[in-house]
Amino acid sequence: MIFTIFLMLFTAACSKEPEALPPPSTNGDLQGEIVLWHSFTQGARNEFMKNAADAFMKEHPGVKITIETFAWSEFYTKWTTGLQSDQVPDVSTALPNHVVELLDADAIIPIDDVIDNIGRDRFYEAPLKEGSLNGKNYSIPIYSHAQxxxxxxxxxxxxxxxxxxxxxxxxxxxxxxxxxxxxxxxxxxxxxxxxxxxxxxxxxxxxxxxxxxxxxxxxxxxxxxxxxxxxxxxxxxxxxxxxxxxxxxxxxxxxxxxxxxxxxxxxxxxxxxxxxxxxxxxxxxxxxxxxxxxxxxxxxxxIETSNIPMIVWKNSKHPDIAKAFVESLYEKDNYIDFLHSVPAGMLPAMKDIAEDPAFLNEPTIQKFRSSVDIISNAVNRGTAIGMEYEPTLPSVIVTTQxxxxxxxxxxxxxxxxxxxxxxxxxxxxxxxxxxxxx
Missing domain, CATH: 3.40.190.10 (Periplasmic binding protein-like II)
Structure with missing residues (x-):
């Protein structure tokens, strides 16, 4: 069933490379409404996303962010059907396999500007590679973990x-x-x-x-x-x-x-x-x-690393707002607060944060420091299953069928x-x- 859905989407999709849209505005005069989908359905992660949206709207009074949450299984069905009915968000979380399928369906846009604004060299190379196509990045990892x-x-x-x-x-x-x-x-x-x-x-x-x-x-x-x-x-x-x-x-x-x-x-x-x-x-x-x-x-x-990314959708009427919101999540205090919502479970996708005392001096991380170091060491060595050479459709097929x-x-x-x-x-x-x- 899953294969039938994404095959239908791929067949109908435009084969050309997605076009880049304007970079996020930096003048503080953002205006418009966006929809955020994420799959952090409960607990501290859910609260963090609510608080992050509220803080962004307070800083940008002309912006309204509507949040919708879906479990990962629901999320897949939501976006596959949403693409057919033009009911997709402006910005969302995703899984690496989703990104591969969305690239093939020409549904998301490059976010190299966001990555460069945050600092490309700060990110581990492997997570960025998973969301790349023809030298452009279409996803940005918000956290990583490894088996x-x-x-x-x-x-x-x-x-x-x-x-x-x-x-x-x-x-x-x-x-x-x-x-x-x-x-x-x-x-x-x-x-x-x-x-x-x-x-x-x-x-x-x-x-x-x-x-x-x-x-x-x-x-x-x-x-x-x-x-x-x-x-x-x-x-x-x-x-x-x-x-x-x-x-x-x-x-x-x-x-x-x-x-x-x-x-x-x-x-x-x-x-x-x-x-x-x-x-x-x-x-x-x-x-x-x-x-x-x-x-x-x-x-x-x-072996296997899971990098959970954020993406900006091509159908967004306000990609500047979507990109600016994504960028705000990586401000140091915000980002560390997010990672600490599941301490030792969500590890930084950025090398400098992984070594930052503000991240490391959390009680659970301190208690399991040797385990965290082992996981962190594995993060940049592995990829999603089947993506060792590049993110391609066979990686989706081997893990979903x-x-x-x-x-x-x-x-x-x-x-x-x-x-x-x-x-x-x-x-x-x-x-x-x-x-x-x-």
Whole structure:
């Protein structure tokens, strides 16, 4: 269904490069109304966006900002249907895959002027690259986070185990700590309707120096690294994972770790808040480590980084206001307040802020400083899945069509051989990629 929607949008879209619109006004005489969409639906992040809009309107009395919030799943449906009915906002948050699709649909405009006004050199290079086309930037990252390995310190200490550095060491440790139903060594989430199986396979393939989408835009599920990775997660599922994880989605997977039911998991700094809310007595027992490698002495490689950007829509009647509002979010005090609304979960997309004492001297960040440093180190090394070479449609297809999730289900439920299932899934992905080009 998702593929059908965005394929329809792409087919109807103009193929020319989007035109730049005027830069934001700097004379303080902004006049007009804009609509802001964002997906920070609750808590301190939601309050921050309200307060930021109020402060901007107070500084610019001629401006009115209407805010509409949507969960990420609703947001996707809202903008895909909105493009057809010309009901889109002036400015919004997005996900990296959304930006790729919106670029293809000619729906957003360059914001190089905003980036340059804030200071291009202040941003990590990788997040800017994800929203670029033909040398222009169409998105600006508002925060970043990266996938790392989380583990229970208390369980490892009790079993006299070291923190795993390789995938083999992780498998051995997870098996030793597996004590169902009290604690599972590691849950392997393979549910349809989510991308976690794709994410887990990508961890292994990237650590081997390969990618799920090759440089020429093809799916890679049959290389030695990919086949090894599929076998690895099938074996881990059978050895250390609850049976129900065959249908797990993101919330199911995270909740197990929040409740102290898994010894290892993969996620970003958002795990800290999840454990603190659900099992505060375990907060001193969790810590992050770098992603495992094939061999302990392998060089560090980027795995998966998520950069959540802001974008300005082409249909905006007041791009100057939209751009000026975006720029205001990056004023130092504002930006740090925003990041602290989910401390250690949302990390700076700007290098100088990542080292600023005003950002670092927050209690949760101080408590988990070593974990935050590990995540921060991973931020500029990784990309969104499939965007290692450039942001392209295959990256959207591999993460939204559940082909890899279906592959794992066929291996486990239908006893298909790994080689056969991988070949079939690779053909299916490459077929979808070819359709997207037509």
């Amino acid at each position: 790392v390995m989380w583990y229970r310190k208390d369980l490892l200490e009790k079993a006299n185990l070291e923190v795993p550095k390789t995938w083999d060491e992780l498998f051995e440790a997870a098996v030793k700590l597996n004590d169902p139903p009290n604690v599972y060594g590691l849950s392997v989430p393979l549910g349809m309707g989510d991308m976690l199986a794709t994410r887990f396979l990508n961890f292994y393939v990237r650590s081997a120096g390969e990618t799920l989408i090759t440089e020429d835009g093809k799916a890679n599920l049959t290389s030695k690294a990919a086949i090894d990775g599929i076998n690895y997660w099938v074996n881990m599922y059978k050895s250390t994972s609850p049976n129900g994880s065959l249908n797990f989605k993101t919330l199911d997977q995270s909740t197990l770790f929040y409740q102290g039911k898994t010894a290892f998991d993969f996620n970003s700094g958002f795990h800290i808040g999840g454990v603190k809310t659900n099992s505060p007595d375990l907060i001193d027992d969790i810590e992050a480590a770098p992603m495992p490698k094939i061999h302990a002495d392998d060089p560090e490689v980027g 559940n082909v890899i999730e279906k592959m794992f289900q066929n291996i486990i439920l239908k006893n298909e051989s790994v080689q056969e299932a991988a070949e079939k899934a690779e053909r299916e992905l490459n077929g979808l990629i070819e359709i997207s080009k037509s």
